[in-house]
Amino acid sequence: MADKVALRHGFEHHELMELAEGMHAFMADLYSHLQKEEQILFPLVKKLEHGANDLP
Protein backbone atom coordinates (compact mmCIF):
# COMPACT_ATOMS: atom_id res chain seq x y z
CA MET A 1 0.00 0.00 0.00
CA ALA A 2 2.89 2.38 0.80
CA ASP A 3 4.28 1.75 -2.69
CA LYS A 4 0.93 2.49 -4.28
CA VAL A 5 0.55 5.79 -2.40
CA ALA A 6 4.19 6.76 -3.12
CA LEU A 7 3.78 6.05 -6.83
CA ARG A 8 0.60 8.13 -7.00
CA HIS A 9 1.60 11.08 -4.78
CA GLY A 10 5.36 10.77 -4.29
CA PHE A 11 6.28 13.39 -6.89
CA GLU A 12 4.47 16.12 -4.92
CA HIS A 13 5.28 14.65 -1.49
CA HIS A 14 8.79 13.23 -1.49
CA GLU A 15 8.44 12.05 2.11
CA LEU A 16 6.07 9.36 0.81
CA MET A 17 8.98 7.82 -1.12
CA GLU A 18 11.02 7.70 2.09
CA LEU A 19 8.06 6.21 3.92
CA ALA A 20 7.75 3.46 1.31
CA GLU A 21 11.49 2.70 1.57
CA GLY A 22 11.19 2.59 5.36
CA MET A 23 8.27 0.19 5.07
CA HIS A 24 10.35 -2.13 2.88
CA ALA A 25 13.14 -2.18 5.49
CA PHE A 26 10.64 -2.72 8.31
CA MET A 27 8.89 -5.57 6.50
CA ALA A 28 12.21 -7.26 5.71
CA ASP A 29 13.13 -7.14 9.42
CA LEU A 30 9.69 -8.35 10.44
CA TYR A 31 9.74 -11.33 8.05
CA SER A 32 13.22 -12.26 9.24
CA HIS A 33 12.01 -12.13 12.84
CA LEU A 34 8.93 -14.23 12.09
CA GLN A 35 11.00 -16.78 10.18
CA LYS A 36 13.38 -17.17 13.14
CA GLU A 37 10.43 -17.69 15.46
CA GLU A 38 8.94 -20.35 13.21
CA GLN A 39 12.25 -22.17 12.68
CA ILE A 40 13.89 -21.82 16.10
CA LEU A 41 11.73 -20.46 18.89
CA PHE A 42 8.44 -22.29 18.35
CA PRO A 43 10.03 -25.74 17.85
CA LEU A 44 11.95 -25.12 21.09
CA VAL A 45 8.74 -24.20 22.90
CA LYS A 46 7.12 -27.41 21.60
CA LYS A 47 10.06 -29.45 22.87
CA LEU A 48 9.78 -27.80 26.28
CA GLU A 49 6.06 -28.43 26.30
CA HIS A 50 6.74 -32.13 25.84
CA GLY A 51 9.27 -32.22 28.64
CA ALA A 52 12.51 -32.13 26.71
CA ASN A 53 15.51 -31.17 28.80
CA ASP A 54 18.24 -31.44 26.15
CA LEU A 55 17.83 -27.87 24.95
CA PRO A 56 20.74 -26.00 23.36
Ligand SMILES: [Fe+2]
Ligand atom coordinates in the same frame (compact mmCIF):
# COMPACT_ATOMS: atom_id res chain seq x y z
FE1 LIG B 1 8.00 -12.05 17.92
